[in-house]
Amino acid sequence: MTYLEAAYRYQTPPGEDELRAIDSIREVYGIQRIQFNERDRTVRVLFDASRLKGDAVARLLRQAGIDVQEQLALA
Numbered sequence: 769m770t771y772l773e774a775a776y777r778y779q780t781p782p783g784e785d786e787l788r789a790i791d792s793i794r795e796v797y798g799i800q801r802i803q804f805n806e807r808d809r810t811v812r813v814l815f816d817a818s819r820l821k822g823d824a825v826a827r828l829l830r831q832a833g834i835d836v837q838e839q840l841a842l843a
Contacts, residue, residue, distance in 0.1 A: 770817045771817065773813065773842060774815070774825055774839060774842070775812045776829060776834075776836045776838065777836075778809055778810070778829075778837060781806055782834055789832035790832050792832070793829070798820045799814075799825075811836075813825050
């Protein structure tokens, strides 16, 4: 397994429905951690890169109702 972390900027803070949907993303094989930073309006996802790609992670977030705007470069 090769773990990568991706960060995405979002516009609108997630509500109760979106957070419930995020719980279902946590059950996707390969997703290890999802962390929100409300101040910066970013979400960081630790995932198994041998199973998922960054585009697939962003798609999962969008399907959960998170309005992902862009993927951020991590230092």
